[in-house]
Amino acid sequence: MPALPECAATLLKVVAEGTTSSEDISLRICRDPILFLEILTTAPLGRDERSTPLKAVERRIAELDPGLLQAWFLRHAVPAPGQRTSIGSLRNLSLHSQLVAELAFHLARETAYPTPEDAYVAGLLHDVGQLWLAEHQEGYVTMRAALSDEKALSAAEWERYGADHSTISAELAHQCGLGALVADAILLHQTSPVQLRSAHLLVRLIAAAEELASYRQTQSALSLDIASHLAGLDGSVLVSLLAETGPQVNDAASDFGVAIEPAMLALPWALGPDVAPAPEAGTTGISRAALNAFARGTFASAEEARNGLARAARLLLGLDAPALFVRSDNGLALVGCASATHPSLDQMCVTLADDTSAIAEAARSNAETRYRCDERPPGRSAIDWQVSRWLGSDGMLCVPWKNHHDAGVAVFAFASADSDPPDSTRALRRDLVLSATLRLSEERASQHLRDDLEQTISRRYAEHARRLAHEASNPLTVIKTYLGIIDERIEDAAIREQLGVLNDELDRIGNLVRRAPDFREPAADGPAQSGVTEILHDLRALYGDALFARRGIQFEVRTTPDLPSAAIAPDALKQVLVNLFKNAAEAIPEGGKLVVTVGTGINANGTSCLEIRVVDNGPGLPPGRIETLFAPVPGGAGRTEGGIGLPVVRDLITAHGGTVLCRSQLGSGTVFQIFIPLAGTP
Numbered sequence: 001m002p003a004l005p006e007c008a009a010t011l012l013k014v015v016a017e018g019t020t021s022s023e024d025i026s027l028r029i030c031r032d033p034i035l036f037l038e039i040l041t042t043a044p045l046g047r048d049e050r051s052t053p054l055k056a057v058e059r060r061i062a063e064l065d066p067g068l069l070q071a072w073f074l075r076h077a078v079p080a081p082g083q084r085t086s087i088g089s090l091r092n093l094s095l096h097s098q099l100v101a102e103l104a105f106h107l108a109r110e111t112a113y114p115t116p117e118d119a120y121v122a123g124l125l126h127d128v129g130q131l132w133l134a135e136h137q138e139g140y141v142t143m144r145a146a147l148s149d150e151k152a153l154s155a156a157e158w159e160r161y162g163a164d165h166s167t168i169s170a171e172l173a174h175q176c177g178l179g180a181l182v183a184d185a186i187l188l189h190q191t192s193p194v195q196l197r198s199a200h201l202l203v204r205l206i207a208a209a210e211e212l213a214s215y216r217q218t219q220s221a222l223s224l225d226i227a228s229h230l231a232g233l234d235g236s237v238l239v240s241l242l243a244e245t246g247p248q249v250n251d252a253a254s255d256f257g258v259a260i261e262p263a264m265l266a267l268p269w270a271l272g273p274d275v276a277p278a279p280e281a282g283t284t285g286i287s288r289a290a291l292n293a294f295a296r297g298t299f300a301s302a303e304e305a306r307n308g309l310a311r312a313a314r315l316l317l318g319l320d321a322p323a324l325f326v327r328s329d330n331g332l333a334l335v336g337c338a339s340a341t342h343p344s345l346d347q348m349c350v351t352l353a354d355d356t357s358a359i360a361e362a363a364r365s366n367a368e369t370r371y372r373c374d375e376r377p378p379g380r381s382a383i384d385w386q387v388s389r390w391l392g393s394d395g396m397l398c399v400p401w402k403n404h405h406d407a408g409v410a411v412f413a414f415a416s417a418d419s420d421p422p423d424s425t426r427a428l429r430r431d432l433v434l435s436a437t438l439r440l441s442e443e444r445a446s447q448h449l450r451d452d453l454e455q456t457i458s459r460r461y462a463e464h465a466r467r468l469a470h471e472a473s474n475p476l477t478v479i480k481t482y483l484g485i486i487d488e489r490i491e492d493a494a495i496r497e498q499l500g501v502l503n504d505e506l507d508r509i510g511n512l513v514r515r516a517p518d519f520r521e522p523a524a525d526g527p528a529q530s531g532v533t534e535i536l537h538d539l540r541a542l543y544g545d546a547l548f549a550r551r552g553i554q555f556e557v558r559t560t561p562d563l564p565s566a567a568i569a570p571d572a573l574k575q576v577l578v579n580l581f582k583n584a585a586e587a588i589p590e591g592g593k594l595v596v597t598v599g600t601g602i603n604a605n606g607t608s609c610l611e612i613r614v615v616d617n618g619p620g621l622p623p624g625r626i627e628t629l630f631a632p633v634p635g636g637a638g639r640t641e642g643g644i645g646l647p648v649v650r651d652l653i654t655a656h657g658g659t660v661l662c663r664s665q666l667g668s669g670t671v672f673q674i675f676i677p678l679a680g681t682p
Contacts, residue, residue: 001131001318002083003034004094006256008076011035015069025069026058031252033097033128035076036121037172042314045177051115053178065308072315084141085134093131095253096213097124102245103209107231110241113201118178122185122206125173129165132172137161154190166190193226204230212242305439306339312432317425319412322399323387324437325350325359326408326444334363334408337440342390348383356381362398362409368426369398372416387411401433405441472513480506501538508571529565529679530573532598532610539577547581552590558597565679566610568656573676576652579645580614580672587670588618604659604675612674621664629662 011028014020029035039060040053049056061069101123108116133140143160147153157164170187174180185206188199196204208230215223228235310321323342325334332352336345354360358371358381371384372395378385388396393413400409410433421429480503487499536557548555566573577596584594594616602611621629630650653660657677664670 001034001037001128001135002085002090003032003038003076004090004256004258005077005087006091006258007032007035007094008073010256012070012073012077015066015073018066022058022062026054026061028255029061030054030057030120030124031098032094033124034094034131036124037128037176038072038315038318040176040178041172042311044175050118050177050179052117053121053176054117064311068308068312068315071312075316083135085131089134089141090131091258093127095249095258097127098252099213099216099245099249100124100126100206100209102248103212103242104205106241106245107205107208107212107233108202110233110237111201111205111231113205118182118185118202119205119209121178122173122182122189122202123209125169125176125178126186126189126206126210127165127169128172129168129170132168133157133161133165151190193230196230204232208238212238216242216246305436309432309436312436313412316432317412317429319397319414319429320391322410322412322433323391324408324410324440325363326406326441327363334359345390348387350383354381354383357384358396358398359384359387359409359411362400363407366400366402368400368430370414371396371398388413399429399433401430401437403434403438403441405445406437408437410437468513472510476506476510476513498541501542504538505542505574508574511571512575528567528569530568530570531563532566532573532612533559533563535570535573535577536596536598539574539581543578543581547585548594551585551588552592553585553588554593556593556595558595560598560600563598564600564610566676567679568652568658568676572652572656576649576674577612577614579649583645584614584616584618584670588616593617600678602675607657607677609658609675609677612676614672614674615669616671617669620666620668620670621662622666626662626664630660 007028011025014025014028029039036057039057043060045053045056064072101120104119104123105116107113108119113119130144134144143156144153147156154164154166166187166189170183173186174183181200181202184200185203188196188203189206189210191199191207193207196207208227211223211227211230214220215227224235224238227238231238313319313321321339321341323339323345324337325348326337327333328335328349334350334352336342336348338344338346350357350359350363352360352363358369362369371381371388373379373385373388384396388394391411391413393415395414395416395418397412397414398409399412401407412429420426483499483503483506487496487503490496490499536559540555540557544555547553581594588594594614597613597615599611599613602609630646650660653674653676659675661673661675662670663673
């Protein structure tokens with residue numbers, strides 16, 4: 001449906017100048033019923049936005065690319081070929097609707113109605129059904145011109161079309177996300193005043209605003225009396241209100257360069273012959289070229305292409321966002337692209353050789369095709385029938401696209417009863433699809449390149465890790481052999497015990513090295529439960545002197561007898577504790593202390609856990625470091641503060657269903673708390 005050309009031209013100018021705010025643009029849009037309708041049909045109101053629809057329009061304008069805004073306004077500024085509604089009708093309907101909207105808004109404020117914006121939008125949209133009928137129904141313009149009374153027009157519409165313009169206006173308002181109350185007010189605005197006596201106040205306010213608009217032209221005492229009874233306000237108040245509102249509409253029209261005739265505000269259609277405009281020679285071609293250029297510029301990135309295609313399709317084509325199909329890797333089929341609207345579309349596959357599918361035909365012929373659902377499903381093509389159903393239509397329009405990365409088909413919902421658009425619209429539609437899919441294809445190609453690069457790096461790393469594992473296994477084997485020889489020659493039981501612990505550690509290191517090429521999450525082989533006391537005893541024997549005693553640090557382990565087993569593999573628990581001990585040894589100054597305690601009876605996240613607490617009296621951590629403690633953070637001299645040790649600790653503990661926490665105070669030390677489910681805990 002066309003909007004008021006002067007309004008669109010003014011908006012096109014202010015957007016091109018770039019000096020007007022989103023608020024100013026939205027205020028102008030909210031004076032034109034078609035522009036207002038289109039922006040909210042593109043992005044319907046949420047439930048929490050219904051009380052402030054004008055503010056919601058401003059938010060949507062702020063989100064739109066300036067190029068798309070210019071293309072949208074340009075589309076309405078130049079009459080389209082085949083347009084049935086004359087400029088005179090557009091002016092009359094737009095100005096009449098704005099007058100009713102302003103009157104309804106002021107009536108709502110006079111009556112203390114809680115949401116006056118509801119009254120405004122109901123008044124603004126109450127007659128858009130007339131434009132819809134004029135553009136979509138043959139002979140409507142002629143029929144309307146022959147009837148000067150709106151109730152007679154409504155009766156004729158019901159007889160010929162099975163619905164009147166008020167019904168259609170209410171449905172369009174519903175599609176905007178406006179509430180049922182607003183739709184009811186639009187639907188009932190022509191109802192007899194006697195019938196409206198018990199209706200909701202908003203319904204009566206819109207009917208009263210319509211009567212006041214009529215009174216402005218006719219000066220009929222009956223119209224003023226009806227409006228007074230509907231609104232519950234004295235006639236003198238209404239006359240005063242009308243006197244204030246008229247100049248506001250005049251000023252708004254002057255902003256667009258429109259001179260108002262008195263009768264314009266009273267009747268929602270042209271007073272004279274309703275002849276659609278014929279575009280001047282050359283104007284259409286130039287404007288369409290500019291429109292296409294604006295449209296192509298709205299897709300600067302893939303993310304903008306995803307969101308922008310949906311908005312552009314609605315604003316420039318009057319269509320919902322298309323379902324996209326892309327050529328498969330083998331080039332023999334088209335595969336659907338999943339989206340938020342159609343998350344299962346990627347399970348759809350159309351063979352290019354399928355001679356029953358309009359989607360496949362569009363790809364083969366590189367020409368638009370149409371599909372119409374048969375009366376008995378699924379008809380000739382099951383996949384076309386199903387895609388049409390997903391799009392919520394009884395037909396679809398298939399637009400092929402191709403670029404140097406990909407090829408495919410964009411499938412729009414297109415009702416079977418809709419007529420083919422003019423060539424200019426087809427060209428715009430194709431340009432939009434080509435521009436958006438190019439950006440999406442570029443992202444897809446970039447993702448393939450990133451995937452290939454990651455795979456190459458992974459292969460090189462895996463090969464390097466395999467070589468490292470092979471080379472490291474030789475010295476580890478030699479060391480273990482010499483430890484075995486030493487063990488045979490030493491009779492001291494304490495030293496032999498330490499050699500056994502060292503031998504176990506070498507086995508653990510060997511397992512870690514062998515797993516390095518597999519890219520698996522940190523894990524450990526062996527039993528799925530650990531005796532924490534035994535492991536702490538072994539680690540103190542092995543690392544007590546090397547990490548702590550030689551640095552003048554006191555190292556204490558405090559456990560209780562008969563501790564239950566923890567649900568974590570021994571190798572994994574050793575790896576966790578060694579990382580914490582190593583970090584503590586590097587942080588604690590000489591003369592400091594590290595204490596490890598173990599306790600039970602702890603419930604963490606609803607699970608019975610064993611707690612290991614590692615407490616030092618070192619310098620503590622800066623407050624900001626706690627937030628990123630378990631992620632590698634670049635440190636000085638090429639090292640990392642905490643390195644990968646703490647991330648490994650977190651990954652191992654969480655992989656076994658546990659939790660690790662840290663508390664630290666600068667200058668007072670650090671505490672790590674590790675909660676591990678007890679073995680056998682469900």
